[in-house]
Amino acid sequence: MTGTTTDTFGAEIMSRIDDLAALSESPDGLTRRYLTPEHRQANDLVGRWMGDAGMTVRQDAVGNIIGRYEGVSEGLPAVLIGSHLDTVVMAGKFDGMLGVITGIACVGELNRRGRRLPFAVEVVGFGDEEGVRFQSGYLGSHALAGNFEPALLERRDADDISLAEAMTAFGLDPARVGDAARRAPDVLAYLELHIEQGPVLESQGLPVGVVTTIAGATRLAVSLTGEAGHAGTVPMTLRHDALAAAAECILAVERVCAESPNLVGTVGQIAAEPGASNVIPGSVRFTVDLRAAEDPHRTTALDELMVLLEAAAKRRGVAIEIEKVHEAASVPCDAQLSDLIAGAIERSGWRVQRLPSGAGHDAAAMAGLAPVGMVFVRCEGGVSHNPAESITAADAEAGARVLFQVLNDFPGGS
Numbered sequence: 001m002t003g004t005t006t007d008t009f010g011a012e013i014m015s016r017i018d019d020l021a022a023l024s025e026s027p028d029g030l031t032r033r034y035l036t037p038e039h040r041q042a043n044d045l046v047g048r049w050m051g052d053a054g055m056t057v058r059q060d061a062v063g064n065i066i067g068r069y070e071g072v073s074e075g076l077p078a079v080l081i082g083s084h085l086d087t088v089v090m091a092g093k094f095d096g097m098l099g100v101i102t103g104i105a106c107v108g109e110l111n112r113r114g115r116r117l118p119f120a121v122e123v124v125g126f127g128d129e130e131g132v133r134f135q136s137g138y139l140g141s142h143a144l145a146g147n148f149e150p151a152l153l154e155r156r157d158a159d160d161i162s163l164a165e166a167m168t169a170f171g172l173d174p175a176r177v178g179d180a181a182r183r184a185p186d187v188l189a190y191l192e193l194h195i196e197q198g199p200v201l202e203s204q205g206l207p208v209g210v211v212t213t214i215a216g217a218t219r220l221a222v223s224l225t226g227e228a229g230h231a232g233t234v235p236m237t238l239r240h241d242a243l244a245a246a247a248e249c250i251l252a253v254e255r256v257c258a259e260s261p262n263l264v265g266t267v268g269q270i271a272a273e274p275g276a277s278n279v280i281p282g283s284v285r286f287t288v289d290l291r292a293a294e295d296p297h298r299t300t301a302l303d304e305l306m307v308l309l310e311a312a313a314k315r316r317g318v319a320i321e322i323e324k325v326h327e328a329a330s331v332p333c334d335a336q337l338s339d340l341i342a343g344a345i346e347r348s349g350w351r352v353q354r355l356p357s358g359a360g361h362d363a364a365a366m367a368g369l370a371p372v373g374m375v376f377v378r379c380e381g382g383v384s385h386n387p388a389e390s391i392t393a394a395d396a397e398a399g400a401r402v403l404f405q406v407l408n409d410f411p412g413g414s
């Protein structure tokens, strides 16, 4: 499809969501990690859609796919519209992809109408926001914002492949990741449309909302080393069971976070070695994901948890190593941009609902480069990071109309 009229934004978006969802590492559900063949396929497909919408297309130095629609003259500073194309494991099909596809639909509409704005518009499909493969949240957006951490290049995935090796295999040059960085004068603003991944808009009966702040997050990788032994012969009092120690740690995470309404804590990944039913686990690795809208709540809880986890390990004669693999401060969205989005929502006929995001988004990383604003779209039951994630075509349409309106309302844009 080359362009869309505003009546069919929704239909085109929903059909492209399904096309992208088919590009998965697993036949059982949607999993698409950074720098995999499926990532390459997604970049190729999204790149074609960008070209059909009248954009020039390039892949940057870290594997983000970027389309550019020139303004009234070549080379003008750009409004960036973006989100991510990578997914969690067994993901929903809207998280990230909706924002990229909606951005392309809006540019397609400008192109269909032959409209050129007094600024360029770029649509970015970030290659790695979830950080599933290398525990590297916001890698694509950090690189574009000029904040790539070189130490990440040594990070290894579950198959012991380093990020540098994966980049090389993908056709990227690890020594050139700095080339992805954009200059602040070239970027006027960053807009991201994303599913809410929570229940507020649905409870308010609204299809869209404006994001106020993006919650901060800390991710830990915890390693416990005890002593493997025979399940039948080692008395309970003589054991250094790494998995029992992990269980105590995991309940401590739950207890600390349940005691405070401002906190959420999750242990999403765990692996026990050697992993035989008749062997006392000698070593365990698990992750901790800690979030709060206000940073002091998160950092205080983190300090408390470190003490509790170390005490539990010590009591059981198990060694513990805690590595902070990702940390992002909470980020307020730009007030002016948020008011522009609120105005576009009103002009599109809906009441304005402002709400915080408990989920992280590339906008948090892009705030280091430009003012950021986010549009939330209602999702059914607030369910996300789950194959049951769903939205209606009408809500996809509503989100696209608001984003299209924001582009036209952007100062100098009408």
Ligand code: HGY
Binding pocket: 129, 130, 137, 358, 359, 360, 361
């Ligand atoms: O984890 C998050 O909040 C986001 O999905 N990366």
Ligand code: MN
Binding pocket: 088, 095, 130, 385
């Ligand atoms: Mn996500």
Ligand code: MN
Binding pocket: 084, 095, 096, 129, 194, 360, 361
């Ligand atoms: Mn997301």
